Amino acid sequence: MMSTANYIRSDIQQMKAYAVADVPAGFIKLDAMESPYDYPEDMKKELGRALAAAPIRLYPNPGSCGLLQVLRDTYAIPADASLVLGNGSDELIERLTMLVSKPGAKVLAPAPSFVMYRVNAEFFGLEFIGVPLRPDFTMDLDAMLAAIKEHQPALVFVAYPNNPTGGRFAREKVEAIIAATPGIVVVDEAYGAFSSDSFLSQAGQIPNLVVLRTLSKIGFAGLRIGYACGPAAILDELKKIIPPYNMNQLSLCAAEFALQYQPFINENISRLKGERERMRTALHAHPCIQDFPSEANFLTLRVPDAQALFDKLYAQNILIKKLHGMHPLLDQCVRITIGLPEQNQKVLNIIDELYGNP
Numbered sequence: 001m002m003s004t005a006n007y008i009r010s011d012i013q014q015m016k017a018y019a020v021a022d023v024p025a026g027f028i029k030l031d032a033m034e035s036p037y038d039y040p041e042d043m044k045k046e047l048g049r050a051l052a053a054a055p056i057r058l059y060p061n062p063g064s065c066g067l068l069q070v071l072r073d074t075y076a077i078p079a080d081a082s083l084v085l086g087n088g089s090d091e092l093i094e095r096l097t098m099l100v101s102k103p104g105a106k107v108l109a110p111a112p113s114f115v116m117y118r119v120n121a122e123f124f125g126l127e128f129i130g131v132p133l134r135p136d137f138t139m140d141l142d143a144m145l146a147a148i149k150e151h152q153p154a155l156v157f158v159a160y161p162n163n164p165t166g167g168r169f170a171r172e173k174v175e176a177i178i179a180a181t182p183g184i185v186v187v188d189e190a191y192g193a194f195s196s197d198s199f200l201s202q203a204g205q206i207p208n209l210v211v212l213r214t215l216s217k218i219g220f221a222g223l224r225i226g227y228a229c230g231p232a233a234i235l236d237e238l239k240k241i242i243p244p245y246n247m248n249q250l251s252l253c254a255a256e257f258a259l260q261y262q263p264f265i266n267e268n269i270s271r272l273k274g275e276r277e278r279m280r281t282a283l284h285a286h287p288c289i290q291d292f293p294s295e296a297n298f299l300t301l302r303v304p305d306a307q308a309l310f311d312k313l314y315a316q317n318i319l320i321k322k323l324h325g326m327h328p329l330l331d332q333c334v335r336i337t338i339g340l341p342e343q344n345q346k347v348l349n350i351i352d353e354l355y356g357n358p
C-alpha cells in the first residue's frame with residue numbers, strides 16, 4: 001500500500017516545525033520580542049468600534065484601505081518607493097525567496113541570523129550560504145564580500161539590527177554588501193524602531209535594495225502586518241506572486257487604527273530602550289556574563305550555562321529563548337526580550353541569585 005508519505009517531499013518530512021512555545025498561563029513571556037504593553041481600556045473600546053465597522057463580508061483590498069498611506073505618512077516612506085504588504089514580514093521573506101527561485105540560485109546571509117532566511121531558501125530548493133559573523137557578532141565584511149563574489153547570490157538578507165544577536169551592523173558594511181551584490185539585498189528592519197539607523201529613507205533609490213519592516217515588534221505581533229519598500233522594478237514582480245487576499249480585513253483595520261496612537265507607540269519604544277540599557281548595565285557588572293550591544297528590544301548574553309539559566313527562570317514562570325545549540329557562535333547564549341520594568345527586575349534578581357550579587 002502506498003502511503004501519502006510517498007507523495008510528500010522527503011526534505012519537508014525531515015524538517016522540524018518552527019517551535020512556537022506553548023506558554024503555561026501566568027508565564028512572563030520574554031522569548032519572542034513581543035511588546036509587554038497592552039492597550040489602555042479606552043483605546044480598546046475605540047478599536048472595538050473601528051473593527052465593528054470593518055467590511056468583513058468583502059475581500060480585503062490593501063490598495064484602498066488606507067493603511068498604505070498611513071504607513072507612508074507615519075514612517076516617511078519615500079514617494080518613489082513602492083510598498084507591498086505581507087501577512088507578517090515572514091510572508092514577504094517567503095515570497096521574496098520565491099521570486100528568485102530559479103534552479104541553481106543561491107541565498108546568502110550572515111550567520112547566525114533570522115532562521116527563516118535559511119528555512120525559506122530550503123523550501124524553494126535553493127542553496128543557502130551562511131557567512132559566519134565574528135565572535136563578537138560584528139559582521140566579517142571581507143568574508144561577506146568574498147562569499148558574494150564566489151556565489152553570486154540572487155538574494156542576500158541582512159537583518160538590521162540582527163536577530164538573534166541584537167547588534168546593528170555598521171552601515172558602511174551593509175552599503176558595501178548592497179554595492180557588491182548582483183541580486184536583491186533585503187535589509188530586514190524588524191527591529192528598526194529600536195535602532196539608531198535605518199535604510200528606509202533610501203528605499204526606492206537603490207535599484208537592488210528592499211527594506212522590510214513589521215508592526216510585530218512595536219506592539220502588534222498579533223496583527224501579522226509586515227511591509228516591503230523598494231523599487232517598483234522588484235516590487236511589481238513581487239506583487240504578482242503575493243496571494244490576492246493575503247491580508248485580512250480586521251488586521252488592516254486594526255493596524256490603521258493602532259498607528260494613530262503614535263505617542264503611545266513611541267513612549268513604549270523609548271521605555272523599552274531605556275530598560276534595555278538599564279539591564280545591560282546591570283548584567284555587565286557580572287564578570288561571568290558576556291553582554292553584547294543591542295539596538296533591538298532584546299539582549300543576547302553568554303552565560304556560564306545557558307540551560308541552567310533557562311531552567312531557573314522557567315521554574316519561576318519566566319520564558320526566555322535558549323540560543324545555545326543553534327549555531328557554534330551562540331555557544332551558551334540566551335536571548336531575553338525586554339519586558340516591563342518589574343519583569344526585567346525579576347530576571348535580574350534571579351540572575352543575581354544564580355551568579356552571585358556583583
Ligand SMILES: *Cc1c(COP(=O)(O)O)cnc(C)c1O
Pocket residue numbers: 033087088089090091114159162163188190213214215216221224225226
Ligand atoms: C520577528 C522577525 C521577523 C518576523 O516578523 P513578522 O512581521 O512578525 O513576520 C522578521 N525578521 C526578523 C529579523 C525578525 O526578528
